[in-house]
Amino acid sequence: MDISARMEDSHYIGQAVPLWGAMTGLLIHDTHSMGGREVMKRSWRKRLTIGICLMMSIAALGGCSGDNGSSGEAGGDGPTPISIWMSMNTNASITLKSMNEITAIKEWEKKTNTKIEFQHPAVGAETEQFNVMINSNQLPDAMFVNGDYAKLFNDGIIIRLNELIDEYAPNLKKILEENPEVAKQLKADNGDIYAIPHLRLGEYKTFGGTFIRQDWLDELKLEKPETIEEWETVLKAFKEKKGVAAPLLFGAPPKMTTMGPAAPTYLEAYGITNNTFMKDGKVVYGPIEPEYKEFLTMFHRWYQEGLIDPDFATNDQKTYDAKILSSQAGAFFTFIGGGVGRYLPALQETDPNANLTATQYPVLNKGDEPMFTGRSWEWSSSGVVLTNSNKHPEETVKALDYFFSEEGHMLKNFGVEGLTYTMKDGYPTYTDEILKNPDGLSVAQAMAKHFIANYPFVGEDDDRYNEQYYQLQQQKDAAVLFSKYSENTLKVGLPPTSLTTEESTEDSKIMSDIGTYRDEMFVKFVIGVEPIENFDKFVDQINKFNVKRAIEIQQAALDRYNAR
Amino acid sequence: MKELSHKLSLLWLNYKKNKSIYWMALPVVLYFLVFKYLPMYGAIIAFKDYSVGKGIWGSDWVGLQHFRDFFQSYYFWRILKNTLLLSFYQLLFGFPAPILLALLLNELRHEIFKRTVQTISYIPHFISIVVICGMIVDFSSRDGLFNTIIGYFGGQSSALLSDPANFRTIYTASSIWQELGFSSIIYLAALSGINPELYDAANVDGASRLRQVWHITLPGIIPMIMILLILRIGGLMEIGFEKIILLYNPNVYDTADVISTFVYRKGISESAEFSYTTAVGLFQSVINFALLIGANRLSKVISNTKLF
Numbered sequence: 001m002d003i004s005a006r007m008e009d010s011h012y013i014g015q016a017v018p019l020w021g022a023m024t025g026l027l028i029h030d031t032h033s034m035g036g037r038e039v040m041k042r043s044w045r046k047r048l049t050i051g052i053c054l055m056m057s058i059a060a061l062g063g064c065s066g067d068n069g070s071s072g073e074a075g076g077d078g079p080t081p082i083s084i085w086m087s088m089n090t091n092a093s094i095t096l097k098s099m100n101e102i103t104a105i106k107e108w109e110k111k112t113n114t115k116i117e118f119q120h121p122a123v124g125a126e127t128e129q130f131n132v133m134i135n136s137n138q139l140p141d142a143m144f145v146n147g148d149y150a151k152l153f154n155d156g157i158i159i160r161l162n163e164l165i166d167e168y169a170p171n172l173k174k175i176l177e178e179n180p181e182v183a184k185q186l187k188a189d190n191g192d193i194y195a196i197p198h199l200r201l202g203e204y205k206t207f208g209g210t211f212i213r214q215d216w217l218d219e220l221k222l223e224k225p226e227t228i229e230e231w232e233t234v235l236k237a238f239k240e241k242k243g244v245a246a247p248l249l250f251g252a253p254p255k256m257t258t259m260g261p262a263a264p265t266y267l268e269a270y271g272i273t274n275n276t277f278m279k280d281g282k283v284v285y286g287p288i289e290p291e292y293k294e295f296l297t298m299f300h301r302w303y304q305e306g307l308i309d310p311d312f313a314t315n316d317q318k319t320y321d322a323k324i325l326s327s328q329a330g331a332f333f334t335f336i337g338g339g340v341g342r343y344l345p346a347l348q349e350t351d352p353n354a355n356l357t358a359t360q361y362p363v364l365n366k367g368d369e370p371m372f373t374g375r376s377w378e379w380s381s382s383g384v385v386l387t388n389s390n391k392h393p394e395e396t397v398k399a400l401d402y403f404f405s406e407e408g409h410m411l412k413n414f415g416v417e418g419l420t421y422t423m424k425d426g427y428p429t430y431t432d433e434i435l436k437n438p439d440g441l442s443v444a445q446a447m448a449k450h451f452i453a454n455y456p457f458v459g460e461d462d463d464r465y466n467e468q469y470y471q472l473q474q475q476k477d478a479a480v481l482f483s484k485y486s487e488n489t490l491k492v493g494l495p496p497t498s499l500t501t502e503e504s505t506e507d508s509k510i511m512s513d514i515g516t517y518r519d520e521m522f523v524k525f526v527i528g529v530e531p532i533e534n535f536d537k538f539v540d541q542i543n544k545f546n547v548k549r550a551i552e553i554q555q556a557a558l559d560r561y562n563a564r
Numbered sequence: 565m566k567e568l569s570h571k572l573s574l575l576w577l578n579y580k581k582n583k584s585i586y587w588m589a590l591p592v593v594l595y596f597l598v599f600k601y602l603p604m605y606g607a608i609i610a611f612k613d614y615s616v617g618k619g620i621w622g623s624d625w626v627g628l629q630h631f632r633d634f635f636q637s638y639y640f641w642r643i644l645k646n647t648l649l650l651s652f653y654q655l656l657f658g659f660p661a662p663i664l665l666a667l668l669l670n671e672l673r674h675e676i677f678k679r680t681v682q683t684i685s686y687i688p689h690f691i692s693i694v695v696i697c698g699m700i701v702d703f704s705s706r707d708g709l710f711n712t713i714i715g716y717f718g719g720q721s722s723a724l725l726s727d728p729a730n731f732r733t734i735y736t737a738s739s740i741w742q743e744l745g746f747s748s749i750i751y752l753a754a755l756s757g758i759n760p761e762l763y764d765a766a767n768v769d770g771a772s773r774l775r776q777v778w779h780i781t782l783p784g785i786i787p788m789i790m791i792l793l794i795l796r797i798g799g800l801m802e803i804g805f806e807k808i809i810l811l812y813n814p815n816v817y818d819t820a821d822v823i824s825t826f827v828y829r830k831g832i833s834e835s836a837e838f839s840y841t842t843a844v845g846l847f848q849s850v851i852n853f854a855l856l857i858g859a860n861r862l863s864k865v866i867s868n869t870k871l872f
Contacts, residue, residue: 131832135616156617311706313815314726501615512835513638519814545638 079115080395084384085133086144088120089455091338091448095441103419104411104451111407112399139387142396144457146382149194154501158385161193164397171404172196175460185379188498189560195383196400198456202463205375206482208335210265210362214355214474216242216330224359227366228269228298235307238330246309248302249320249329263312265333267295268372269362274518276554277372278492283555287518288542293535296525303526313523327351331359336478337454337469338444344472345442358478361485372493375486381496382456403459413462415451430468443471497557510550514542610843623839630843639826647822647848650808651800653736659796661740663789666751667777682752685745697810700738701725725811728818735811735820739804750792751785758784790869798856801848823848 092099099105099118109116119140121129133139134157145152152158165173176183179201186197217224217234220241225231231248238247250263264274272286272295286292302308309329311319323329324343327350334340340356347354361370384400386393402408414421414428421428432438437446447454453465470476499507521538524530530538579586605620610630612623634640665685672678688696703709704724711721724730762780771779805824812820823844831841864870 127834128832131836134836135838137616154617155615311723311726314723314813508835509837509840512830512837516814516817517638520817523815541638 079109079113080392080399081115081117082142082390082392082396082399083117083119083140084142084144085119085121085130085140086384086457087126088123089448090123091442091444091454093123094445095449099452102448102450102452104415107411107416108399108402108408111411112395112402114395114399116399137389139389141390141392142384142386142400144382144384145195146380146456148499148504149381149385150188150498151501151504152385153192153194157387158194159388159390159393161196161386161397162191164386164393165193165196165401168394168397169196169401169404171401171408175199175201175404179378182378184561184564185377185496187564189557189564195385196397196458197379197383198458199460200376200378200380201460202466203483204461204463204466204479205377206373206479206486207337207376208333208339208374209478209482210331210333210359211340211356211478212331212359213238213327214357215351215353217357218355224357225362226360227363227368228266231266231362232302232307235302235330236305239306242330244330245328246311246323247306247330248308249315249323249332250309250312263299265361265372265374266299267292269364269370270295271364271371273372273492276494276551278494278558283494283551283558285542285547285551288539288547293532296522296535297532299526300528300532304528308526312526327354336475336482340472340475340478341442341444341470344474356474358474358481360481369488370485371488371491373482373486373489375489375493377493377496379496380456384458400458403457409460409462412451412457412459413453413465420450428464435468435471443469494554494558495561497554497561499553499557503553503557507550507553510546514545514547514550517541517545607842607846609839610846612839614839614842626839630840631847633840634844634847639821642818643821643823643826646819647801647824649819650732650735650822653732654739655796655800657736658740658743659793661744662747663751663785665744666748666755666785667781669748669752670755670781671773671777682745682748685748687745688742689746691742693804693806694810696738696742697807700734700811704730704734726813726815728816728820731812731816731820735807739807751788754785754788755781786867787869790863790867791871794856794859794863794871797859798852800855801852 086099088096088099092102096102098120100116105116105118108114130143130145134152134155139157143158149158153160165176176186182199182201186195187193212224212234214224216222216238220237222234222237223230225234235247238244267274267286270291272284272289272291274286276283276285278284299308303310309315309323315323320332321343324332324334325346327347334343336358344354344356347356361373363370386396390396403412410417410428414430415434417423417428419431420434421430423429434446434450435443437443441449444454447469452459453461454469466479467476470479521530525532525535525538609620609623611625611627612620613626613629614620614623618624669678669682672681705711706721706723708724710724715721724734758780763776766776766780801823805822805828808820808822808825809828812825827841827845827848829835830837830844860871
């Protein structure tokens with residue numbers, strides 16, 4: 001999976017057991033209506049029923065069959081109620097309690113005659129809540145997911161959308177017909193479509209990379225590093241001449257592998273990834289390749305010489321930010337939009353000379369082209385699925401398809417004309433509400449308040465949004481720089497393949513053991529607890545986990561994908 | 565049949581006589597039924613290949629496959645060892661600590677001083693585990709309290725919680741610190757039940773304070789100690805799961821990962837291997853059960869005290 005999807009989509013799941021909501025709602029209602037004895041009696045009975053319901057549902061993970069308020073019958077001609085489960089984007093959660101408050105969502109409801117109810121999981125517990133929700137059968141009408149669609153379908157949780165799209169999603173259908181490459185990505189091996197997708201058809205498909213302190217480079221008269229060797233020189237200079245605690249900062253903001261997002265870019269300079277990828281059309285698992293040993297040797301040296309942040313395995317978002325903002329970090333991985341847009345102004349507040357610049361994905365030899373650039377596919381496996389408990393599939397698909405229409409596309413990417421953008425010579429230009437928000441919100445936050453452009457939902461990203469999203473020159477340069485070699489990634493990155501249920505169970509069992517082992521050993525090798533001479537043992541152990549079988553499974557899926 | 569109806573009528577009579585007691589017991593019975601016995605139904609999936617769509621009954625039986633997988637798993641010995649070691653340390657250092665404190669408090673004659681010590685020692689018990697763990701994490705960070713102290717004595721500062729060698733110490737020590745005072749209450753209560761005449765008699769015989777503790781105080785609370793010990797052993801493998809989750813990170817899985825955290829990760833937080841993790845959890849319960857029965861037997865033989 002590409003890095004940007006990993007990070008930006010990392011908050012994609014869950015809502016607190018809907019019953020809690022229903023219960024607190026009812027209890028509050030009860031206290032208001034308490035008056036006569038009769039009411040009181042009834043309210044007690046209600047409480048008791050709900051209480052028992054709640055207990056049973058927790059105890060048996062299921063049970064209570066009461067309507068949880070997600071999908072009532074559409075009464076007459078009123079708007080169709082649709083509940084959507086989706087994790088709240090951090091930029092949105094700064095100003096809003098729920099995505100229902102987003103301006104574009106309100107507009108969307110009006111246009112499509114629906115009543116959307118977003119259900120959000122607690123931040124940090126997305127996966128847990130998703131798994132619990134799936135298994136307790138407390139399903140909303142639709143869910144935004146990024147993942148194993150075939151498994152969800154085979155488990156009977158989500159439904160197949162082909163017929164519905166044919167009939168009720170003319171706009172999406174048109175896009176798929178015009179872009180066979182995209183349709184190929186979206187359709188499972190058997191031609192099934194499970195998600196109303198989030199698509200990126202434009203130029204911009206790489207959203208993050210390593211940024212470095214330009215002002216320090218200037219001060220020390222250094223060139224922007226490209227090769228691993230040059231990186232070492234620069235980091236050493238930062239260490240020795242600037243006395244920086246963490247010349248290269250990488251780490252593990254929530255739910256990421258121990259390697260964090262930055263370390264893989266250095267690994268990828270060696271021509272492999274931290275996971276499976278394509279080498280001459282064949283699936284290969286990176287960590288058991290000889291290049292991984294070279295990388296570990298180099299990284300261990302960097303650790304010993306104090307060139308990388310010693311706390312890399314325990315960093316969280318808070319410490320990560322703190323190190324950047326207090327100028328303790330010389331280079332770090334972040335996103336062009338949300339990251340640089342936040343860090344750079346904050347840095348310049350304390351130090352007007354502070355400057356950041358994007359660096360090309362590192363390579364081994366001068367003049368090499370980077371192969372892995374964190375580029376996403378047109379469809380990066382995220383979108384909205386319909387659950388089997390959806391009582392209004394037609395209306396849901398119709399409503400979601402709205403975002404693929406001309407009107408909906410503008411609403412999603414630019415918001416409401418007059419309020420968040422104006423047309424200037426046919427170019428939708430954001431107003432000051434977005435670019436210079438009167439309440440002091442950053443561009444990312446102002447956008448998230450009014451529409452859904454800077455994180456995945458349903459619909460298609462518009463390049464014109466990215467062009468303006470990146471306000472700072474540093475951001476614009478970064479977008480160009482990162483996109484320069486992004487086509488290369490298509491040759492080495494695995495496309496969105498799909499596995500059968502059996503394959504997926506087997507694969508995830510093998511790979512989850514290997515993943516834990518790999519991450520732990522990575523730390524040990526880098527810190528030096530495990531001498532690099534034991535690399536062969538490490539490879540042996542991964543082979544014992546039966547990595548061969550997992551590669552076989554991936555290869556078979558890739559072959560099927562190519563044959564689509 | 566006749567016997568049964570006879571028993572039922574006896575029960576009915578008893579109920580009529582002690583109505584209030586029966587009603588008072590109801591919530592407890594309900595609690596166990598709903599939260600302890602009902603969920604056992606779900607344990608079936610340990611022997612099945614559970615799929616959400618097919619439901620618990622509809623899924624296919626796989627016999628002991630998941631148990632076999634677990635026993636052959638690379639992580640089996642590590643999490644078993646960690647679980648047992650952490651529990652063992654808790655038992656070894658954590659169990660005697662409140663007894664010692666109770667004995668010491670019992671020897672104190674200055675009432676106000678005694679009360680103050682007691683109050684201070686049980687305050688930590690009332691702080692939420694989340695807060696406690698937040699404190700521990702902060703204190704042990706690179707620029708935290710512990711490192712400041714270590715630095716004062718000339719040590720090298722490091723992120724304490726990212727070194728596997730430290731985890732068990734931090735875990736056990738903080739647990740003792742948190743529960744020491746509160747656990748000592750029950751022993752103090754037992755101590756107050758000892759007949760003071762025994763001490764008077766010992767005094768007349770010229771026994772020293774230490775002798776008195778050894779021959780009167782300790783024997784006086786031995787039954788209490790034994791019962792609590794049995795209970796502790798029964799929960800030996802049920803190591804404080806929230807606390808580990810809140811404290812650990814992938815760096816220290818080596819010494820920190822225990823059965824319940826493993827189940828949590830594989831079950832709901834990373835992958836969703838429900839059947840497999842249910843099997844693992846069941847394995848833990850079986851061992852607990854065996855330990856409990858064993859400890860009870862042993863205690864009956866040794867000190868003639870038993871729980872059931």
